[in-house]
Structure formats: C-alpha cells, structure tokens
Amino acid sequence: MTQKELQLSEKEIKVMIEQLELEIASLEESAAPVAPENSIGRISRMDAINNKSVIEASLRNRKRKLSKLHLSLTKIRQPGFGICVSCKKNINPKRLMLLPESDKCVRCA
C-alpha cells in the first residue's frame, strides 16, 4: 500500500470507529435495566426482556467490531502492514478492515 492509501485507510477506520461509538452509546441507553413487573405488566415485561437481549447481542457485535478497528489502527502504522506474509502481495484494504488480525491475503488464507 502506498503512503496515501494508508492515510486514506486510516481516515476511513477512524470514521468507522466514531460511527460505532455513537451506535454503542445509543444501544447502551436502550439496554437500560428492565423496569419491575408491577410497573409495566407481565407481557410487556417479557417483550422488554426479549428486546433487551436483541440489543445486547448487537452491542456485543459492535464492540467486537470496534476492537478490531482499534487493532487495525495500531497495525496500520507498523511496517509491512497490508502485505501478505505468504505471497508478499498487497492484501485487499477491505479485507484488512474486516479482519485486521489477518496477515495473509484471501488467496493464501
């Protein structure tokens, strides 16, 4: 990857991190503890609990993605970033953002 491509990727990663952080913040708000049974009734409490687990699953998902992006940001500054360890060719930048821990291209992985 060229210096310019690296800078572009870095910028893109930062934007993605910002977006994810916003999403996580609003999801955390919606995942607030479910109110006690007597205040909202049994059925809606069940709904709230179901809803909560959906929110928590997507929170976990986003947090995993966020930590990968942070990892990408660290790795992007290291020499040899984006080069396949097997064939020494450039790794597709999109692949790097989804799987920053990978040091091989799609063909070699």
Ligand SMILES: [Zn+2]
């Ligand atoms: Zn390769």
